[in-house]
Amino acid sequence: MSVISHQPMVSTIEAWAKIAELGPRLAANPSDGSIKLQWIQALLAIGLRTLALHEIQQLASDTRMHAQLVDLIAKAERIDDDLITPEQREQILRTNLGRLGPAIENQNELDRWRASAYEQIQFRCADANIVRVVAGRVDQLQDIRSGLRGMINQAITTLTGRPRGPIVLDGVSPPWILQRLLEEDAQPTTLGFRQQLIVVQPSWSDFLDGMSMIDLGEQIGDDRIEWFVGPDAIDRFSSYIRRHSGKAHSSVLIANPGNQSPRVSEIQQVLGDLDKEEQAHNDTLYKDLADRYSDRDAIHWSARFQRRSEPLRVLIPTSRYTTYLKHSCADLQRALEGIGCQCRVIMEPDDLSVFPVDSYLRALDDFDPDLVVTINYPRSTIAERIPPGVPYVCWVQDAMVHLFNEDCGNAVGEREFFVGMIHPELAGRYAYPQDQMQWMPMPASQSKFAGSASSSPYECEIAWVTHQSEPVDVQCDRLLGMVCEHFPDRAAHFETLFTQIRDGFSEDPARFVFSWLNQLTDECLFPDQDPHAESIIRAHAIHGMVYPIAERLFRHETLRWANELAEKNNWRLRVFGNGWDANPEFAHLAAGPVEHGHQLHECYRSSAVQIHASLHQPMHQRVSECLISGGLPIVRVARDAFAMMNDAAVLEAVESGAATPIYEGDTQTALRATLEDNPSGAKMIECIRRLGLCTENEFAERTLTWPMTKVLAAQQSSRSSAQRANTDRFCSMTDSLFANKPGLEDLIRRAVTDPQWRDAQRAHARSSLDAVYTMEGFAEQVLKFVADSISDQSTAETRPTR
Numbered sequence: 001m002s003v004i005s006h007q008p009m010v011s012t013i014e015a016w017a018k019i020a021e022l023g024p025r026l027a028a029n030p031s032d033g034s035i036k037l038q039w040i041q042a043l044l045a046i047g048l049r050t051l052a053l054h055e056i057q058q059l060a061s062d063t064r065m066h067a068q069l070v071d072l073i074a075k076a077e078r079i080d081d082d083l084i085t086p087e088q089r090e091q092i093l094r095t096n097l098g099r100l101g102p103a104i105e106n107q108n109e110l111d112r113w114r115a116s117a118y119e120q121i122q123f124r125c126a127d128a129n130i131v132r133v134v135a136g137r138v139d140q141l142q143d144i145r146s147g148l149r150g151m152i153n154q155a156i157t158t159l160t161g162r163p164r165g166p167i168v169l170d171g172v173s174p175p176w177i178l179q180r181l182l183e184e185d186a187q188p189t190t191l192g193f194r195q196q197l198i199v200v201q202p203s204w205s206d207f208l209d210g211m212s213m214i215d216l217g218e219q220i221g222d223d224r225i226e227w228f229v230g231p232d233a234i235d236r237f238s239s240y241i242r243r244h245s246g247k248a249h250s251s252v253l254i255a256n257p258g259n260q261s262p263r264v265s266e267i268q269q270v271l272g273d274l275d276k277e278e279q280a281h282n283d284t285l286y287k288d289l290a291d292r293y294s295d296r297d298a299i300h301w302s303a304r305f306q307r308r309s310e311p312l313r314v315l316i317p318t319s320r321y322t323t324y325l326k327h328s329c330a331d332l333q334r335a336l337e338g339i340g341c342q343c344r345v346i347m348e349p350d351d352l353s354v355f356p357v358d359s360y361l362r363a364l365d366d367f368d369p370d371l372v373v374t375i376n377y378p379r380s381t382i383a384e385r386i387p388p389g390v391p392y393v394c395w396v397q398d399a400m401v402h403l404f405n406e407d408c409g410n411a412v413g414e415r416e417f418f419v420g421m422i423h424p425e426l427a428g429r430y431a432y433p434q435d436q437m438q439w440m441p442m443p444a445s446q447s448k449f450a451g452s453a454s455s456s457p458y459e460c461e462i463a464w465v466t467h468q469s470e471p472v473d474v475q476c477d478r479l480l481g482m483v484c485e486h487f488p489d490r491a492a493h494f495e496t497l498f499t500q501i502r503d504g505f506s507e508d509p510a511r512f513v514f515s516w517l518n519q520l521t522d523e524c525l526f527p528d529q530d531p532h533a534e535s536i537i538r539a540h541a542i543h544g545m546v547y548p549i550a551e552r553l554f555r556h557e558t559l560r561w562a563n564e565l566a567e568k569n570n571w572r573l574r575v576f577g578n579g580w581d582a583n584p585e586f587a588h589l590a591a592g593p594v595e596h597g598h599q600l601h602e603c604y605r606s607s608a609v610q611i612h613a614s615l616h617q618p619m620h621q622r623v624s625e626c627l628i629s630g631g632l633p634i635v636r637v638a639r640d641a642f643a644m645m646n647d648a649a650v651l652e653a654v655e656s657g658a659a660t661p662i663y664e665g666d667t668q669t670a671l672r673a674t675l676e677d678n679p680s681g682a683k684m685i686e687c688i689r690r691l692g693l694c695t696e697n698e699f700a701e702r703t704l705t706w707p708m709t710k711v712l713a714a715q716q717s718s719r720s721s722a723q724r725a726n727t728d729r730f731c732s733m734t735d736s737l738f739a740n741k742p743g744l745e746d747l748i749r750r751a752v753t754d755p756q757w758r759d760a761q762r763a764h765a766r767s768s769l770d771a772v773y774t775m776e777g778f779a780e781q782v783l784k785f786v787a788d789s790i791s792d793q794s795t796a797e798t799r800p801t802r
Contacts, residue, residue, distance in 0.1 A: 011045050013146070022035060040055045047082055052072070093211050113208040164252070165252075166196040170267060171206060194222075200228045200237050228240070253267055286384070290389060293387055331445040333345050335776045364390065373782070378416065409432040419438050440781060441726050447775075447776070451601055458606060462572070463611070464562070464575050465622060479498070479548075480498065487537060506557060518542065565748065576591045577594075605630040609747065611635075612626075633765075634738060635733065672706075
């Protein structure tokens with residue numbers, strides 16, 4: 001059987017248009033030889049050899065057309081036979097049915113279909129369309145295939161964007177919509193999620209007809225597809241949907257316009273009835289839960305968290321469709337259970353599922369948690385799932401765009417708390433309550449990664465674990481596509497912005513990257529207006545596009561350096577993570593993904609160095625995991641990373657009293673200190689200079705000057721023990737930092753050639769790892785923060801009014 005292209009050829013597109021144009025003219029003028037010749041040419045262009053020869057035969061007696069007909073016959077003879085015999089159709093049908101298994105077998109219906117198959121003649125076009133001749137009349141002489149496939153292209157763009165409930169398809173005859181849904185580019189891009197597909201076809205004859213037209217491939221036998229065929233198909237479909245009501249049911253129903261016995265309205269009725277029932281059930285359960293928790297005031301919660309007369313119950317919703325979050329939640333569960341809590345993690349039970357509202361509410365009702373911990377999602381973003389009275393922690397791990405929204409900040413309730421990678425602007429610009437947020441570093445599981453340095457030979461000199469494998473150009477094109485969809489009037493501005501980021505990223509190593517990116521964004525996107533007047537668009541641009549592009553550029557440039565150094569020095573370099581084998585530049589370095597556990601532990605400890613590079617998190621959890629595992633992480637930093645050391649210098653200047661205040665009029669505007677009077681500042685400058693992150697004359701005056709806004713911010717951060725620990729840790733790891741290719745080469749060479757230095761460096765960095773960097777210490781800190789905050793609320797409630 002010849003291979004059929006999935007996309008129509010240009011010539012066939014033009015030929016179908018010609019047939020659509022000539023059809024009415026030929027019907028009105030059946031004896032017009034000129035129209036007939038054009039008609040035959042169009043038939044040949046779409047591969048309909050048999051019908052074209054039939055039309056040529058009708059003109060054979062016209063001697064005036066002899067030369068043209070001879071030429072057309074020659075063309076027809078060069079085209080493959082287009083006839084599809086009943087035997088060939090049955091072979092296709094049996095092949096398709098064989099992949100579905102015995103559940104879709106009905107010998108009586110197959111016998112009836114076989115008898116009817118001889119009542120029509122079918123021809124296959126060059127673009128895979130099927131044209132039928134029934135009772136001597138040509139049927140479906142049009143480009144049905146392209147029309148039906150194109151009809152769902154927009155829907156596929158939506159379907160591939162995120163996990164959702166099953167797609168229900170009303171009928172497979174003709175099979176073009178089903179074929180399109182099975183193709184690789186129609187599958188979801190979410191890691192690990194498989195889109196469920198439900199086919200409903202009450203008519204056996206239509207079903208068998210559709211399955212006999214084309215070989216649909218091995219994928220139709222996938223267990224992600226449910227088949228409901230036969231007169232009772234609607235009833236069985238309804239029963240199935242109700243049995244699986246714990247999953248989100250269909251959000252998309254696709255009607256097949258070619259279906260001879262459509263049942264769209266009945267399918268809609270089934271789904272609509274279930275929607276109403278689930279909504280009523282959820283409304284009732286939500287109200288019951290809200291009433292239950294509303295009876296528990298701050299005094300109740302203070303006693304519950306402070307005394308812990310029985311184990312605290314902690315509910316942790318997460319998703320299986322993540323590279324890290326599901327592991328992070330499992331590690332948190334173990335840590336909390338290790339300090340006496342009862343925990344329950346809820347996530348999708350299999351890779352076809354999407355959690356509905358019902359799953360959250362049932363878990364709350366059954367488990368009656370004292371605390372809910374989610375990652376990256378404030379309560380307001382899932383408000384229909386978590387009633388307001390339930391103590392709630394949003395663990396911020398990523399700069400998700402939805403966080404940077406004033407509506408989210410204003411919606412924060414009194415028993416809602418935020419921990420983790422807290423951005424200062426959340427309180428400053430987006431109205432989040434400062435006293436309900438606490439910055440904490442990303443922790444690593446001590447129990448999962450504990451180990452010592454390997455005594456066996458290294459598997460490689462250089463290793464890196466990261467999933468950011470998508471090429472920057474591809475990333476920018478993908479993001480630009482999102483811009484065209486959501487902000488089409490600004491697409492040209494975004495394209496300019498992306499280009500300037502790529503072109504200018506490495507120009508100035510002494511630059512403060514985030515300040516440059518923010519300024520560049522405002523100049524490109526908002527040249528004639530206040531950027532903060534468009535705060536939502538700006539947040540999407542900065543946190544969803546600009547920072548991710550810069551982070552990818554930072555990492556890929558670092559990997560490029562490492563690759564060049566490995567080739568130069570004959571070092572082995574391996575990159576672990578998803579998708580590197582598909583990156584044209586770095587595919588030769590791809591070592592595949594590693595499971596978050598023993599495999600990752602061994603990966604960390606079996607290389608001389610582990611590279612880490614991040615604009616956002618130089619003390620990322622991968623650095624901690626590597627140290628706990630017995631490996632040596634080396635970290636690329638930008639100038640921005642020294643904000644931590646700068647805070648330490650500010651505090652030392654204030655506390656020592658050696659700093660000089662600077663005034664404008666009667667107002668103090670800044671603070672200045674000499675490096676001789678400010679050892680912390682001197683150490684910072686020494687490190688910045690050593691790494692090449694400042695200009696030669698930048699600190700020629702040997703002084704540091706801080707505006708009062710920076711002084712106040714440093715004093716605010718000093719109140720957090722976690723931030724003080726983070727500063728101390730960064731200061732202790734300065735010998736493992738690099739900022740350019742020569743610095744990277746020096747660190748690798750020293751680790752490879754001087755085992756004693758490597759062991760000492762790793763031991764020193766490991767000793768600086770405060771308890772809050774472990775999941776066990778982090779869990780303790782989260783519970784303490786919640787307990788202290790609720791205790792403060794309780795005190796406020798019981799304080800007598802004047």
